[in-house]
Amino acid sequence: MKRIKIFALALLFLSACQKKQDSFSPAESDLTLKVYSEITNKALLLKTAQGVVLQMSTSKNINGTQVSRPLTSSGSGTISYIPNGCGTGTFKFQSVGTGHSSHLGRQxxxxxxxxxxxxxxxxxxxxxxxxxxxGDELYYTFLGTGIDTATGFVYQDYIFSGGTGRFANATGSVRLLYSVNNSTSYEYTGTGTITY
Structure with a gap:
């Protein structure tokens, strides 16, 4: 009977150890987020230094005219990192948010x-x-990142590359200033121009 109790305790201990290895403690989870965030920031800076080559569409919209207009935007959202999200040994960065734009409205x-x-x-x-x-969609692609000298905030530049509905042939660009920019969340305001 004593051997059965010792064996049962040993199994309980081993299963508890196994559970600890399969999950992150809060401190380990924060460390993992910090590592992913640092890798992401360095990768974006490297991409900025390498330069991004994009071609802007010169297509006309349905009635043959396009108009350029100033664009303002603001919003916030959350960031997640998905291990092996793009294949073994990779991780996928994903931000999802809501905001308001002068040409999309609530978005x-x-x-x-x-x-x-x-x-x-x-x-x-x-x-x-x-x-x-x-439901109209506006597509955008990253151009670069840096620090805004006037505010000290991180900025990111994006170029518009078409979309659906009224944005089918949209072009233009926007600079987003991030007043909150950490491993898991962000808030921004932005200005630019859009042609559609």
């Missing part, structure tokens, strides 16, 4: 890209979509 936005965990380099385009309340 939802999603930005994502893939990073090679071994090299710390971005291995996919850094792209996203803003979706207006009526």
């Amino acid at each position: 939802e936005q999603t930005t994502s890209f893939c990073i090679d965990g071994a090299t710390g380099q971005i291995i996919s385009p850094v792209v996203g979509v803003g979706t207006a309340a009526n």
